[in-house]
Each structure stands twice: as C-alpha cells, then as structure tokens.
Amino acid sequence: AKPRILVAQAIFPETVERLAQHFEVQANQDDVRWSPAELARQLADKDGALTTGAQRIDAALLAACPRLRVVANMAVGYNNFDVAAMTAAGVQGTNTPDVLTDTTADFGFALLMAAARRITEGERYLRAGQWKDWRYDLLAGSEVHGSTLGIIGMGRIGQGIARRAAHGFGMEVLYHNRTRLPPALEAECKARHVGKDVLLANADHVVLVLPYTPDNHHTIGAQELARMKPTATLVNIARGGIVDEAALAAALREGRLAAAGLDVFEGEPAVHPDLLTLPNVVLTPHIASATVATRRAMANLAADNLIAFFDGRGPLTPVNQLPGADEFLYQNGL
Numbered sequence: 489a490k491p492r493i494l495v496a497q498a499i500f501p502e503t504v505e506r507l508a509q510h511f512e513v514q515a516n517q518d519d520v521r522w523s524p525a526e527l528a529r530q531l532a533d534k535d536g537a538l539t540t541g542a543q544r545i546d547a548a549l550l551a552a553c554p555r556l557r558v559v560a561n562m563a564v565g566y567n568n569f570d571v572a573a574m575t576a577a578g579v580q581g582t583n584t585p586d587v588l589t590d591t592t593a594d595f596g597f598a599l600l601m602a603a604a605r606r607i608t609e610g611e612r613y614l615r616a617g618q619w620k621d622w623r624y625d626l627l628a629g630s631e632v633h634g635s636t637l638g639i640i641g642m643g644r645i646g647q648g649i650a651r652r653a654a655h656g657f658g659m660e661v662l663y664h665n666r667t668r669l670p671p672a673l674e675a676e677c678k679a680r681h682v683g684k685d686v687l688l689a690n691a692d693h694v695v696l697v698l699p700y701t702p703d704n705h706h707t708i709g710a711q712e713l714a715r716m717k718p719t720a721t722l723v724n725i726a727r728g729g730i731v732d733e734a735a736l737a738a739a740l741r742e743g744r745l746a747a748a749g750l751d752v753f754e755g756e757p758a759v760h761p762d763l764l765t766l767p768n769v770v771l772t773p774h775i776a777s778a779t780v781a782t783r784r785a786m787a788n789l790a791a792d793n794l795i796a797f798f799d800g801r802g803p804l805t806p807v808n809q810l811p812g813a814d815e816f817l818y819q820n821g822l
C-alpha cells in the first residue's frame with residue numbers, strides 16, 4: 489500500500505497532484521485552521537506530513553501518531569518542530585533551505601528601506617489626503633547607503649543581506665553569530681564579526697535573521713533596545729519571539745528607536761495592539777519568502793523530501809539525524 493500523507497495547510501494544487509502520484513494524500517485544501525487536537529486526529533493514521541510552520545509537532549502529538557515517520561516543513565525555520573522529541577520518536581524532519589535565501593534577503597532589504605525611508609508612512613499620509621505641499625522635512629528618514637548595518641544571525645539569508653548591503657549600498661556590515669564565518673566568506677560579504685553589544689551600539693540599522701530557539705527568545709528586549717542608537721531601525725524577518733514586542737513598541741513610541749520593519753510577530757497572526765497604532769513601524773504578514781517562484785520551489789522541495797524519504801533515498805534537507813541514518817552536514821539553519 490502507498491504511504492499515507494497529510495498536507496496540513498493549503499498548498500499549490502499541482503504539488504498535491506504530484507504527491508498523489510506517490511502517496512495516498514489527504515490535503516487540507518480548504519485551509520481550515522486545525523487545533524493541535526484536530527491536527528493529531530487528522531495525523532493519527534498517516535505515515536508522513538507536509539507542514540507549513542503553523543503546525544506544532546511535539547511529544548504529545550507524536551504520541552498520538554504512532555505511524556508517523558517523516559514531517560516535511562515548507563519553511564526554512566522549523567521552530568514548530570520539537571526536534572528532540574521527533575528524533576526520540578524516530579520521526580525524520582526536513583525543511584526548505586537555500587531555495588528561499590535570496591528572495592528572503594530581498595525582502596529583508598525592502599523592509600529596511602521601507603522603515604528607514606518611511607515609505608509606508610508616506611503612502612498612508614498621501615492616501616489620507618494630508619499631502620498639501622512640499623516641505624523640507626516632510627517624512628525625512630535616515631540614510632541607508634553608506635550607513636552601518638548590523639546583522640544578527642549570519643546564515644545564508646544573513647549573508648545575502650550582507651552582500652546586498654556591502655556591494656550594492658556601500659554599507660559597513662557588522663554581524664553577530666554563534667560561529668564566525670570562514671575568512672573567505674567574511675571577505676566576500678565584507679562583514680566583520682563583533683559582539684552583540686558592539687553591534688547594537690554601532691549599527692544604524694539592525695536586521696534579525698537568526699533561528700528561533702529557546703536560547704534566543706527575546707534576544708532583543710528592553711536592555712538591547714536601550715543600547716541601540718535612537719536614530720536606528722530594527723528589522724525582524726526571523727521569528728516574532730526573538731523580539732520583546734511590548735518593549736519594542738515602547739521604544740518606538742517614546743522615540744528611543746526611530747523605526748522598525750516587522751514581518752513576524754510573537755502571536756501570529758495576532759499583532760501587538762500597540763504596534764498597530766504606531767506610525768513608525770512597517771508591518772507585513774509573514775511574506776518574506778512569498779514570491780510565486782520561491783513558494784513553488786519550497787513546495788517542491790518539501791514534496792521531494794517526502795518522495796525521497798519513502799523511496800529509501802533518505803531526506804534531501806534533513807533537520808535531525810535518526811539513529812542509523814547516514815551522517816549529514818548539519819547546515820540547515822537560516
């Protein structure tokens with residue numbers, strides 16, 4: 489019998505059709521938002537799943553799904569996986585690195601530009617009919633080219649942002665990461681490794697592109713915001729929990745930080761109500777990887793992972809290593 493696969497949220501119909509050539513597929517194409525209990529019920533008789541980052545795969549769910557062998561996340565981030573619990577249960581996890589790197593780096597830069605140059609604030613002003621005349625200081629923002637960029641989390645997306653900044657905008661690039669890049673890569677990105685405090689104090693703009701783990705919950709809180717320049721902008725394209733949203737809203741409201749650009753939020757799809765009232769924050773609904781081409785590539789890679797896994801070829805982009813599996817180079821962060 490064909491393995492049974494659950495597609496947990498709506499994806500491209502072509503991807504569902506492709507999966508159906510290999511598997512018995514049940515797909516949530518109506519995009520019903522399932523509770524954890526409903527997800528466990530839907531998954532109880534399945535051998536594999538395609539998830540989108542909005543489904544939590546933890547010990548409680550795994551206990552209810554004894555047949556489950558593989559979960560392919562259609563996202564590069566996989567903080568929705570309890571990786572230790574999955575490994576303990578013998579469940580393979582995969583993600584979608586590489587295919588979204590440059591698209592996501594583009595968007596990080598777009599948010600930086602929009603926040604620093606007050607683009608969405610200007611559009612709201614214009615649409616509201618408030619534009620009466622030229623004015624010397626109308627929506628005057630902060631400089632992007634030639635300024636200093638701080639990147640926290642220097643994986644592939646961080647490196648993509650560094651290249652854009654250094655080569656396209658003549659920016660000085662500082663970065664902070666758990667591990668230092670090899671010298672050749674540092675040189676190519678024209679990026680200098682510094683401590684987090686040095687980065688926060690010196691950067692004119694800070695972009696967050698680090699994976700969300702318990703260790704970096706609220707990596708940016710009141711203390712870190714206090715170290716930043718009051719003229720600085722903060723961009724988050726990683727995960728909402730990396731920033732203390734209440735502390736950020738207070739800093740933006742009180743003029744201790746000039747602007748922010750946020751694509752991710754602590755309680756997605758809910759947004760902290762204070763952020764919604766502030767003019768100096770650009771808010772987007774978790775769309776950094778959302779181009780048609782990239783979303784297709786992500787869906788295809790997630791499907792390819794499931795197909796390769798059940799073919800016995802092993803997963804293409806694993807995030808955990810099951811006992812007895814071939815060793816892989818662990819490089820599947822952002």
Ligand code: GLV
Nearest residue numbers: 562563564565777
């Ligand atoms: C999106 O947030 C992703 O992790 O791919």
Ligand code: GLV
Nearest residue numbers: 641642643666698
């Ligand atoms: C972030 O990408 C890290 O490796 O710390």
